[in-house]
Amino acid sequence: MKSIGVVRKVDELGRIVMPIELRRTLEIEIKDAMEFFVDGDKIILKKYRANMACAITGEVTNQNKTYANGNLVLSPKGAELLLGEMESNK
Known part of the structure; x- marks a missing residue:
């Protein structure tokens, strides 16, 4: 796993803002669905298909x-x- 050096806080509604550079690199557009996975103590996000x-x-x-x-x-x-x-x- 590779760190991109960005830390974000969870807001009162449980939201986290994904950096624009990461969205551009992974081609994640506004309103794209994201799928959550759990692996031990890790949360994995994947663009839903x-x-x-x-x-x-x-x-x-x-x-x-x-x-x-x-x-x-x-x-x-x-x-x-x-x-x-x-x-x-x-």
Whole structure:
């Protein structure tokens, strides 16, 4: 685990402000859902991603498919966008 040298206090409502530099680095946008995990005495925050959410569009549909040995989930629209971008970069 790596310290980024920032300490924040919990306010009276239990909130902690995440530094903007960290949000930018991890591509966490306003209103993104965060998931909490506990490992012993550690709290781990992870950007929430719905099961079978498209890696490109974030959509969850019945038509989503997995690729690359289950490492990539794409919706039909996400697959179309990715294919178009790949073709334009030839």
